[in-house]
Amino acid sequence: xxxxxxxxxxxxxxxxxxxxxxxxxxxxxxxxxxxxxxxxxxxxxxxxxxxxxxxxxxxxxxxxxxxxxxxxxxxxxxxxxxxxxxxxxxxxxxxxxxxxxxxxxxxxxxxxxxxxxxxxxxxxxxxxxxxxxxxxxxxxxxxxxxxxxxxxxxxxxxxxxxxxxxxx
Numbered sequence: 259x260x261x262x263x264x265x266x267x268x269x270x271x272x273x274x275x276x277x278x279x280x281x282x283x284x285x286x287x288x289x290x291x292x293x294x295x296x297x298x299x300x301x302x303x304x305x306x307x308x309x310x311x312x313x314x315x316x317x318x319x320x321x322x323x324x325x326x327x328x329x330x331x332x333x334x335x336x337x338x339x340x341x342x343x344x345x346x347x348x349x350x351x352x353x354x355x356x357x358x359x360x361x362x363x364x365x366x367x368x369x370x371x372x373x374x375x376x377x378x379x380x381x382x383x384x385x386x387x388x389x390x391x392x393x394x395x396x397x398x399x400x401x402x403x404x405x406x407x408x409x410x411x412x413x414x415x416x417x418x419x420x421x422x423x424x425x426x
Contacts (some may be wrong), residue, residue, distance in 0.1 A: 265415055267279035273422045274413030276409060278342060279308065280327040280368050281319035281343045288360060288369040290345030290352045292318035292419075294412040295391075296328060298360070304398035306378060309391040315348040317385075317392055324382045325368060332373035339410060342421055375407040 268274070279368050296308035297307075308328065310317040312344045320326045331334050338356035345352060353369075360369035363379060369421050380396035410419045 265364045266293060267306045269415030269417075272413045272415065273420075274340050274416070275330065276339065276419050277308070277328045278311065278339060278374075279316050279320070280315045280333050280370050282325065282368045283319060283347065286366045286367065287351060288353060289319060289347035290342045290358065290371070291347065292339050293328075294416055296364045299395065304401075305372060305383070305396065306380065306398060307393055309388060309393050311391055312362050313389070314392075315346050317394070318392060320382055321385065321392075322424040324365070324393070326382065327363060327366065327370055328380065329370045329374040329377040331371055331419075332375055332404075333370050333410055334373045334407075335371055336410055336419050343376055343416075362382050365400070373407055374402075375404055375409040 264383050274294045276294045277296050281289050283289050293308050299305040299307050335358055338358050341356040342352050359372040361372045363370055366379055378398055379400040380398055382395050383395045385394045386394045408421045411422045412419055
């Protein structure tokens, strides 16, 4: 074994699940941010957590609104997912820019990409500073799924997104 840094370890542990963090902007539109640092925390009660850079506009929106939907994007929008991860939503309508069709979610003003395998509707419980990121801990309110969509994963230290293939 050789000494490596944490980003190199991230590349060696690929693939990692990728998600689009969907939040509501002040004008009522939906912002989409690509994140792969997320996890399930508890099934009783249902809770998840995800990390975003402190400078993230989506993080600012969830701290203000206390509502967020994490979606597992479908393979059909893979290129758009990469674009959402490299552009700020502060002055950009990412859904329009990257041609992502959005759908409504019951009991939410936040929309989600039509091509989503899973959508996890949450309320923010708390957040904590963790180095250059905030860790968002959320209570899960509702979960939706579509097994017909092929999920995306982050590969090569988050350098690309693609479906994961099993050799059975």
